[in-house]
Amino acid sequence: MGNLDERALGLVTAATRVEVFTGAGMSADSGIPTYRDARTGVWENVDPQAMASIDAWAKDPEPIWAWYLWRRTLAARADPHAGHRALSDWEAAHVTTQNIDDLHERAGSGDVTHLHGSLFEFRCSICARPWRGEVPHLEEPVERLTPPSCPLCGNLVRPGVVWFGEPLPAGEWQAAERAMREADLVVVVGTSGVVQPAASLPLIAHELGTPIIEVSPQATELTRFAEVFCEGTAAEVLPALVDAAR
Ligand SMILES: [Zn+2]
Numbered sequence: 001m002g003n004l005d006e007r008a009l010g011l012v013t014a015a016t017r018v019e020v021f022t023g024a025g026m027s028a029d030s031g032i033p034t035y036r037d038a039r040t041g042v043w044e045n046v047d048p049q050a051m052a053s054i055d056a057w058a059k060d061p062e063p064i065w066a067w068y069l070w071r072r073t074l075a076a077r078a079d080p081h082a083g084h085r086a087l088s089d090w091e092a093a094h095v096t097t098q099n100i101d102d103l104h105e106r107a108g109s110g111d112v113t114h115l116h117g118s119l120f121e122f123r124c125s126i127c128a129r130p131w132r133g134e135v136p137h138l139e140e141p142v143e144r145l146t147p148p149s150c151p152l153c154g155n156l157v158r159p160g161v162v163w164f165g166e167p168l169p170a171g172e173w174q175a176a177e178r179a180m181r182e183a184d185l186v187v188v189v190g191t192s193g194v195v196q197p198a199a200s201l202p203l204i205a206h207e208l209g210t211p212i213i214e215v216s217p218q219a220t221e222l223t224r225f226a227e228v229f230c231e232g233t234a235a236e237v238l239p240a241l242v243d244a245a246r
Contacts (some may be wrong), residue, residue, distance in 0.1 A: 025190020
């Protein structure tokens, strides 16, 4: 460690307001399988898109409820890594994530903006009332489970995540946009830069001339907008970056 790019060093030392934007690569270092990799056992032959749309839910909610509870178990079993912990120590940093696990929070980051919702939140599929009841803890994956019913309207409770074709939560989106505009440095971590509209967020910063540092094991769609590209995983690069900021 400590072998940080000179320009990255200069940028983090000068920054007073940092917007950190994280994607699947951030969680991958904690062993959380990506969408595709989670398809083992009972879901081996399932199209991930079929598990993440309102149409699929309307047709047959039970496999989808079971799938999200299993992903919740996998997230709960994972531990935050050195990169998560480093970010929580960086006082100038605010985190916006596309991830639906709670690893940033468990590492100690407060006020995390979740663009794609959370595996630990639920709401009514019709009246949208938040639901805070107990869900069964799965020790292993099961094929189907009956979702609970909303106490207000009797309709099914659904995972609090954003599915394909659904708009992002308006409040979270606005918070993320504002943070991008107000930052004097943006750090993009482990995101492929292809999932829209989230991928357009760093471009807001780019258009304002705000420098971007990208942390990723390989170049992405966003690399050409980055001032500095730090090749490596989140767990490898972030501790050195945050150290330099002190
Ligand atoms: Zn309801």
